[in-house]
Structures are given as structure tokens and as C-alpha cells.
Amino acid sequence: MSSTWTEQDIPDQAGRVAVVTGANSGLGFETARMLAEHGARVVLAVRDVEKGKQAAARITGDVAVQALDLTSLASIRSAAADLRAAHPRIDLLINNAGVMYTPKQTTADGFELQLGTNHLGHFALTGLLLDRLLPVPGSRVVTVSSTGHRIRAAIHFDDLQWERSYDRAAAYGQAKLANLMFTYELQRRLAPHGTTIATAAHPGVSRTDLARNAPTALRVPLTWLAPLFQPAEMGALPTLRAATDPGVVGGQYYGPGGRREIRGYPRLVTSSPASHDQATQQRLWAVSEELTGVTFPVA
Template sequence: MWSARDIPRLDGTTALVTGATAGIGLETATALSARGAHVVIGARDAERGAEAVRALPGTGSVLALELASLHSVRQAAGDLHERFERLDILINNAGLWWQPAQRTEDGFESQMGVNHLGHFALTGLLLDMLERSPAGRIVTVSSKAAAAGSVTALDPRSLDGYRPTTAYNASKLANLLFAFELQHRLAAADSSTISLAAHPGGARTSLFRDASAGFRVANATLGWLFTQPARAGALSVLRAATDPQAVGGEYYGPGGPGQFKGAPEAHRAPERACDPAARRRLWAMSEMATGVVYPLPTQAAH
């Protein structure tokens, strides 16, 4: 049964965790720091980022990052290049949940813009730093909701017939399509960097703060049946990020019934996330939307 005790020493490594001021992100950052990594907290709020760094058991620093702004993403990538020679672990964790219809600074539907496109751009802009690591690792955090995501709802600019749940599910499916297509392209380039995905199962975090009152009451009274503390939810992410036996393209989640709770294990991803054609379409759309083109083979065979 894999636990935080199985995280190897990470002395001399640098890890960036987005959305690490609370919840799964903060628990992930704390565990990495405890094992010796210098953890960079990607945060849109500098004060909260500084608070998170002060709470780390080891060394850390803040990176100003607003994933709803491609300008901010580019600035953050440039800042990181100036401060560090290489990046060993990138954890794409930040995300929005069940947001009302709204657009990012660049005109994208907010959940797709932040959960997927912001991370797509950030990863591409930092890929050269990851390639300088002897074993760079990229972990994209998805959700059980990805299984309900529709490939027809991946258009980042459309708000036609908008439903918060549909948009969220699509963004989490996009996370998986991205993670697996990235691994495919990295492998085709014979890169030592690998891409994996993870989901926390049912984790008790502040993500539900914007939910309806009825949902919050139900979650508070019955949620313990299907949820676990954020620290336990972070274990799937941590295993994907640090387990020496993990390989590119794997998908980690809780090992209990329904993948809601339990120690992290590798799982088969939802079938729709494994469609090579859907992965390629999303990739092309993401490059066009963000203007970030990866230095990887464009015609990697599937």
C-alpha cells in the first residue's frame, strides 16, 4: 500500500505546483518539500502564495501565475527560466469547478481556459527546463468527472447552451487527452521526460465553496462516505510525481471502491480519453488557441 513514506528523497530537485495555496496542491507541495525538493508555489494571489511557502517544511518560493491569462502564463514561464536552470517536476493542479458562464482574459470559457489551456501553454513554455532534468516528470491532475466529459464540448470559446457541469467534465477530459498525447509525443522524441495523469478521488477541499447550499449540506453530512481528506487525495498525485516505478502514460487514482478513497494505484483511463484522434484534435486546437507550439514531433505515429 503506497503512502507518503514511499516518496524518495528529492534533494537538489525543483518542483512547480500550480494552485498550491490550498487543498490538494498545498498538500502535494508540503509532501514534496518534506522530502527535500525546492517547491515553487504557482499562485495568482501573492500573499496567499507567500503564506503557503512559509508553511512548507523545507525550502520554497512563489511564482506569480494567473492561468486565466496567457500573458501571465508567459510572464511566469519567463520568470522561472531566469530563476532556475532546470525543472524536475511540474504538477498541473490548479483548477476551477462548476463556474457560471464567463470568459478568461483571452476569451475562452473559464473552466476550459484555466483547467486545460493555461496548463497546456505553461507546460509547453517550460518543456525545455524539464528536458534539462535527468528525469523530468509532468503530472496533470484530472478528476473522476473526466469519464463524463464529452469530446463535442471541447470548444474553448463556445458558451452556447452552457452548463457548469458539462464544461467542467469536458475540461477534465481535456486534461487526460493532453497528458496522454504529451506522453506519446515525448516518447516519439526519445525524451527522458515523462507525462502522467492523476485524480484525487473524492477529496474534501475548498473546491466546493462555490457549490449550492444544498450540495454543501449533502457533502458535509454524507460526503464522508465518498470522500477522504485532501492529504489522502494528494497521494495519487504524489505517486505519479515521485514513484521510481511509475512510467509515462499511467493514470493514478485511489484504489478503493469506485476510486473515491484509498491508497493510490494505477488505473485504466476512461475509454474516451484514450482516443488518438480526439487527442490529436485537442492538441491542434490547443496550439492554435494559445499560440504555444511544442518542440516535439508534429506527426508522431499513433
């Protein structure tokens, strides 16, 4: 695999349908833009439809907008129904949307906001759309994680929703670790079907508004350091490589190739030992099914 994989290495995407969550700005916008410019029909799945329409107007290609609020299971079910009606086949589902370091809040269904948005919302959406991907050769589910999955990260089954106490950094770490565990368990379940694969990616440290909810003590230095971060179009490349590179196989994880994976061209990277704990993956899967009420058409 090339050590300088760029936008020019994205294969022709003509005839493919891609759904990208959180695609009205930042990494999601750049991911959607590049897919559309390479011929894909791209659906921007966004909470704010007006912002989604503004983003779509800035993209050259076949682009549609779908309302999706990952903090509401009702919205997720409604969006999935709309997408299923509009698209008999889906080639790419890119679980990109996310929140980071938010103050203690809950979703419409009572889930801790970071876990609910970053993991449970995408878990439910994927389960509701998966039968549109399974018949499609070369289809992929790409879930965006973070180097934050290594920072104070564990799956706290004894207090999954942080009801007894709350630490926004640890809650983010749990959610991003859950993204990877979901990817690895999904790939295990997909493998016997042989058509769809699950992969993961992380953007390194990119200039986006993801850290807008960070505490002031962290937000100020992040603002000072922002000129050193890579632009969003570079941060989107690991996701795009995981989604389109013909050499990618299921269960792989892509990130920037520079020092400490902060920036650089995308390459295959490794995730924490904790993320590969199969027993925890399976337990998290079972809990996620119970919480969302969504089961997958793969055993």
C-alpha cells in the same frame, strides 16, 4: 507496486526542482509540502501571492512563491519567463490548479473558465517550460484530472467555449477529459526523447474547497457528506506517486485504490475509453496550440 503507498514511500527529492500550480491550499499545498519535506526545492505557483507566502510559511523546506494566473495568457507567459530565469532545470511540473462547476464565465482571453483554467492554462504553461525539463533525466509533467472526466464528458469542438449554451457539469467534464487527452498526447510526443514523461492522477473525493462554486442543490449534500471524504493529504498521494514513484512509466494514470476510486491509497487506474481516442487527442492539441499561441519543442 505496493498497495499501501504512503508519504513515507516518496523517494529522496534532494536536488530536484518542482513547480506546483495552485499550491496555496488543498491538494496542491499537500503535494508541495510533502515534496519539500522530502528535499525538493518547491515553487508554489499561485494566483494570490499573499496566500502563497502564507502557505510557504507553513512548509518546512526550500520553498518559493511565483505569481501565476492561469486565466490569463499574459500572466502565464510572465510566470514562465520568471521560472525560466530562476531555474535552468525543472524536474517536476505538477499541473494541479483547477476550478469546478463555476457559473458561466470567461478568462481574460475569452476562454470558458473551466476549460481555460484547467486545460488551456496548463497546456500553455507546460509548453513554455518544457525545454527546462527535457534535458533532465527522470523529469515528469503530472496533470491532475478527475473522475469527472467520465461524467457527461466530451470535447465539444463545435462549441468548445460553451457560447451557445452552458452546462457547468458538462463543461467540467470536458475540461477534465482534456487534461487526460493532453497527458496521453504529450507522452506520445515525449517518448522519442526518453528523458521526460507525462503522467496523470486524480484525488478521488477529497475534503477541499474545489466544490465551492457548485450549485446550492449539490453543495449542500456535499457539505453533509464531507466527513466521509478523505483528507487532502490522502487526496494528494496519487499525484505524488505519479510524480515520484520510480516504477511509474509515461502515460499512466493514478487514483485512490478504494471502491469506485473515491478514497484509499494510490494505485494505477484506468481512464475512460473516450480519453484514449487518439484522433481527438491530436485535434485537441492542434486547437489548443491555436488558441494559446504556444507550440511545444516536441513533434
